[in-house]
Amino acid sequence: MAVNTMSSSTPTSQSGAMNPTPTSPATAAELVTANAFAVKDLSIWYGEKQAIKNISIDIPVMAITAIIGPSGCGKSTFIRCLNRMHELVPRTRVEGKILFHGEDLYAAGSDPAMVRRRVGMVFQKSNPFPTMSIEENVLVGLRLNGVRNRQVLNERLEKSLRRAALWDEVKNDLKKPGMSISGGQQQRLCIARALAVEPEVLLMDEPCSALDPIATAKIEELIRELRDQYTIVIVTHNMQQASRVSDRTAFFYVGELIEFGDTAQLFNRPRERQTEDYITGRFG
Numbered sequence: 001m002a003v004n005t006m007s008s009s010t011p012t013s014q015s016g017a018m019n020p021t022p023t024s025p026a027t028a029a030e031l032v033t034a035n036a037f038a039v040k041d042l043s044i045w046y047g048e049k050q051a052i053k054n055i056s057i058d059i060p061v062m063a064i065t066a067i068i069g070p071s072g073c074g075k076s077t078f079i080r081c082l083n084r085m086h087e088l089v090p091r092t093r094v095e096g097k098i099l100f101h102g103e104d105l106y107a108a109g110s111d112p113a114m115v116r117r118r119v120g121m122v123f124q125k126s127n128p129f130p131t132m133s134i135e136e137n138v139l140v141g142l143r144l145n146g147v148r149n150r151q152v153l154n155e156r157l158e159k160s161l162r163r164a165a166l167w168d169e170v171k172n173d174l175k176k177p178g179m180s181i182s183g184g185q186q187q188r189l190c191i192a193r194a195l196a197v198e199p200e201v202l203l204m205d206e207p208c209s210a211l212d213p214i215a216t217a218k219i220e221e222l223i224r225e226l227r228d229q230y231t232i233v234i235v236t237h238n239m240q241q242a243s244r245v246s247d248r249t250a251f252f253y254v255g256e257l258i259e260f261g262d263t264a265q266l267f268n269r270p271r272e273r274q275t276e277d278y279i280t281g282r283f284g
């Protein structure tokens with residue numbers, strides 16, 4: 001069970017962590033709402049092992065933030081914290097503060113189920129529920145939320161599959177098993193399933209790592225299309241992918257946030273030596 005042991009503090013706006021396209025000088029209140037998440041002094045342990053070390057980062061709203069770094073450096077651990085999935089892992093402990101649109105995600109009254117509805121997640125391996133049809137896979141979250149109205153369900157089904165760029169490929173096969181489509185289609189089905197409950201944020205943990213280049217290109221195109229409507233955080237080992245799709249990139253190394261900035265800056269003019277070594281392939 002995760003425990004939040006930090007006392008309250010106001011969110012900070014770090015340099016380079018605001019909405020990238022302000023048109024006028026922003027007030028302090030606007031700066032806060034320009035961030036979907038304000039993470040302050042976050043540390044995470046698995047038992048005795050510390051996986052995240054005192055990270056502070058502001059994740060901009062309606063933008064794509066990529067998280068890169070070598071295996072085992074805490075990328076998955078970090079993004080799982082953003083929708084409280086992390087506390088499902090036994091013997092974990094969280095210290096620090098995560099504000100989501102200014103509200104403490106781990107506050108005593110905060111409902112994890114509500115957090116997970118607002119902050120959806122897509123995992124590395126696409127995993128449609130094996131006994132369910134394509135349609136049931138998309139609608140499962142809505143049904144769990146008690147939606148029964150057939151018209152609403154049908155509308156949401158089509159809308160979610162369209163948003164996931166899968167509708168045209170499956171519209172005549174909605175009753176077929178979710179597992180009967182290709183790996184790339186299954187990954188888009190999982191994206192449709194995440195979108196069906198209309199989250200505000202989509203967390204994606206290596207969504208393309210099991211896909212071929214064509215399926216990967218489709219998902220990347222989809223991610224760019226979703227950018228206008230969602231805040232997206234994507235973990236990727238593929239640096240070309242991070243530079244192609246994201247607005248901001250964070251480089252993690254052994255549990256620490258080494259550098260966070262505009263994607264073009266981070267890849268072209270990294271500020272930190274460790275970032276440069278990683279992106280040029282000298283380690284990792």
Ligand SMILES: Nc1ncnc2c1ncn2[C@@H]1O[C@H](COP(=O)(O)OP(=O)(O)OP(=O)(O)O)[C@@H](O)[C@H]1O
Nearest residue numbers: 046049051069070071072073074075076077078089
């Ligand atoms: N359930 C767990 N129990 C104990 N330790 C864990 C658990 N999950 C992750 N860890 C440890 O926490 C650290 C960070 O792991 P995490 O999975 O967040 O890394 P990652 O950056 O996502 O790696 P990868 O790129 O391989 O997916 C690692 O040292 C890992 O061994």
Ligand SMILES: [Mg+2]
Nearest residue numbers: 075076077205
């Ligand atoms: Mg991982």
